[in-house]
Amino acid sequence: KYKDDPASALVTLRAVGQLQVESVSCRLQFGVSPQNAGLHPLAGGDGTQACSAEMLLHALVGCAGVTLGAVATAMEIPVCGGTITAEGDIDFRGTLGVSREVPIGFQAIRLKFDLETDAPPEKLAKLIELTERYCVVYQTLKNSPKLASELVAK
Numbered sequence: 001k002y003k004d005d006p007a008s009a010l011v012t013l014r015a016v017g018q019l020q021v022e023s024v025s026c027r028l029q030f031g032v033s034p035q036n037a038g039l040h041p042l043a044g045g046d047g048t049q050a051c052s053a054e055m056l057l058h059a060l061v062g063c064a065g066v067t068l069g070a071v072a073t074a075m076e077i078p079v080c081g082g083t084i085t086a087e088g089d090i091d092f093r094g095t096l097g098v099s100r101e102v103p104i105g106f107q108a109i110r111l112k113f114d115l116e117t118d119a120p121p122e123k124l125a126k127l128i129e130l131t132e133r134y135c136v137v138y139q140t141l142k143n144s145p146k147l148a149s150e151l152v153a154k
Contacts, residue, residue, distance in 0.1 A: 015028065016028075016029070017037065020036065023036070023038065023049075024038060024039060024045075025037060025038035025039075025049050026038075028050075035050050036049040036050065037049060037050050037051070037052045037055065038050065038051070039051070040053065040054070040092070042092045043092055043095065043096060053088065053090060053105075053106070056088075056106075057086040057087070057088055057109070058086075059137050060086045060109070060111065060135075060137045060138060060141065061084045061085070061086045061111075062137075063135045063136055063137035063138065064084050064086075064111060064113075064131055064132075064135045064137070064138060065084050067131050067134050067135040067136075067138075068084070068113065068127065068128075068131040070134075071127055071130045071131050071134065072127055075123065075126070075127060075130075077117065077119045077123055077124070077127055078117055078118070078119065079115055079116065079117045079119075080116040080117060081115075081116040082113065082114050082115035082116050082117075083114045084111065084112070084113055084114070085111070085112045085114070086109060086110070086111050086112075087109070087110045087112075088106040088108065088109040088110075089106060089107045089108045089109075090105065090106050090107065091103070091107065109141065111138070113128060113131075
């Protein structure tokens with residue numbers, strides 16, 4: 001389909017959040033499951049709401065997991081199970097404005113694949129290489145897209 005009609009492959013995905021001013025949070029809709037994004041406990045939150053920085057790590061893990069499954073299927077690599085873990089180092093002094101010298105956001109992110117498989121190491125290395133190549137979130141983090149904000153005041 002996309003080879004015959006390349007323009008049909010370019011779409012705009014959208015996420016919308018409803019501000020929850022009183023609780024310093026933002027209500028997000030994930031399919032049928034709404035979720036509140038709020039402050040991380042180290043930034044003053046109470047831990048009852050999702051942290052957006054952690055959601056970024058979850059998005060990376062989810063995308064990498066789905067991509068790995070698709071690539072493993074295409075490469076006929078038997079994967080019986082496993083876990084994918086993303087860890088990110090963040091210094092809250094930056095986002096809280098405590099220190100202008102500290103970067104805001106993740107300073108490093110690590111992705112670990114712990115797979116149950118008897119595939120040979122060279123096939124697994126190729127599996128991870130292709131997973132990284134085709135994972136949308138991984139590539140977005142690695143090659144930052146243009147980012148712009150717009151204000152509409154009412």
